[in-house]
Amino acid sequence: MTDIRHQVADHLRFFDELGVTGISRDAAWRKRAAQSVAGFQSQAASSQSPVSTNELPAPGNQEPPRPAPRIPRPDVIHIARSSQEVLDAIRAEIGPDCSRCKLHTLGRRQIVFGVGNPDAGLMFVGEAPGGDEDIQGIPFVGRAGQLLTKMINAIQIERDDVYIANVIKCRPPQNRNPDPDEVETCEPFLFQQIDAVRPKVIVALGSFAAKTLLRTQDPISRLRGRVYDFRGAKLIPTFHPAFLLRSPDRKRDAWEDLKKARAILQDRDE
Ligand code: URA
Numbered sequence: 001m002t003d004i005r006h007q008v009a010d011h012l013r014f015f016d017e018l019g020v021t022g023i024s025r026d027a028a029w030r031k032r033a034a035q036s037v038a039g040f041q042s043q044a045a046s047s048q049s050p051v052s053t054n055e056l057p058a059p060g061n062q063e064p065p066r067p068a069p070r071i072p073r074p075d076v077i078h079i080a081r082s083s084q085e086v087l088d089a090i091r092a093e094i095g096p097d098c099s100r101c102k103l104h105t106l107g108r109r110q111i112v113f114g115v116g117n118p119d120a121g122l123m124f125v126g127e128a129p130g131g132d133e134d135i136q137g138i139p140f141v142g143r144a145g146q147l148l149t150k151m152i153n154a155i156q157i158e159r160d161d162v163y164i165a166n167v168i169k170c171r172p173p174q175n176r177n178p179d180p181d182e183v184e185t186c187e188p189f190l191f192q193q194i195d196a197v198r199p200k201v202i203v204a205l206g207s208f209a210a211k212t213l214l215r216t217q218d219p220i221s222r223l224r225g226r227v228y229d230f231r232g233a234k235l236i237p238t239f240h241p242a243f244l245l246r247s248p249d250r251k252r253d254a255w256e257d258l259k260k261a262r263a264i265l266q267d268r269d270e
Pocket of ligand 1: 126139140141144166
């Protein structure tokens with residue numbers, strides 16, 4: 001998009017957020033709209049009952065000129081939006097038929113955005129949707145997802161109370177690892193989701209999510225057992241539930257990681 005089109009789009013979005021749903025075709029309205037926001041009320045009033053020249057103050061009796069009103073700049077005004085509204089906006093931005101990376105040509109059925117409480121204190125980040133998720137459009141609903149739900153319940157939290165998302169939103173063919181270009185394209189949306197939810201704790205599920213988020217090649221076995229600062233949250237890497245299904249002897253480690261997450265959520269040491 002050209003620069004001017006960006007500016008117009010920003011401007012329209014800003015007015016939309018203010019609740020302005022249309023503009024008048026009346027030329028006088030456009031003239032008023034060109035005035036500053038602060039000056040709008042007095043301008044509107046004067047346009048309804050124009051001041052006749054007879055009513056102008058006599059020379060020598062004139063009021064001192066008023067200082068120019070401060071014009072609020074759209075880019076410094078904070079518009080409060082709920083986490084849900086921000087998540088909805090991110091989902092809309094991705095769109096239902098995203099074609100930003102090659103996965104849209106490789107058999108994915110739909111985008112698997114994320115699920116859960118938009119104001120969750122605890123967020124889980126997995127790798128990518130698998131077959132069941134691709135069908136249902138919801139992350140972690142297959143066998144690994146059922147184990148994840150049990151893990152969440154084990155620390156006395158309901159699945160509906162956390163937020164769950166993946167590094168990438170489309171299923172890679174044959175459940176292969178996401179390619180670097182796919183991650184690069186999709187990961188900014190995950191970051192936006194994290195910034196919308198603002199969780200206190202993020203649990204990175206598995207090697208791929210942990211390595212991607214922490215920008216490291218260290219294996220999960222080295223990364224887990226520690227707590228990292230990440231986008232205003234505490235990040236705890238742990239084993240992926242699919243790995244735990246294959247290696248149940250590592251569940252004890254995952255349990256330690258989840259207890260750590262719960263302790264941070266409750267502001268206590270574990
Ligand atoms: N594995 C993941 O990493 N994410 C899912 O949503 C499902 C399985």
